[in-house]
Amino acid sequence: MKVYCPSCNKEVNATEMNITTSIAKCTGCNNVFNFSSQVPPSVATVERPRLAIQPKGCSITRGIDGLTIVRSWFSAQVIALTIFCLFWNGFMVAWFTIAFTKKIYIM
Incomplete structure (x- = not known):
């Protein structure tokens, strides 16, 4: 899966992406953008861990x-x-x- 900058259409390196917030930075034009629309929803969303049930006592x-x-x-x-x-x-x-x-x- 590749993510492209919406301003200059340059491919964005994986090191310049934050998967938890779906924010990326283009090294070509220094544009910071949300890339969640470029990836399938199942990949863009991060499942938060469920809280454990507190034991009795x-x-x-x-x-x-x-x-x-x-x-x-x-x-x-x-x-x-x-x-x-x-x-x-x-x-x-x-x-x-x-x-x-x-x-x-x-x-």
Whole structure:
């Protein structure tokens, strides 16, 4: 696909074109022009990326110093896992206490 300057009909180099804005500059006559009418619509339009869906438990705050993303981690699942971990660690303490008092060092 070639783009030509509307003033002097000279072919415009690809380095002198901005695809996102469809603006080109002719090196022959220094004419700046919109070349979207010279290309098919599917090529001239740029699809913008879709925004991602924000996950549950996340909040985004825009401030003067930038973007702050906060994720809240506390939930009922954390309580259940904490109870399980305390039970499991208590079991392991009892297990190793029995093993060391009976002098069974290889398990």
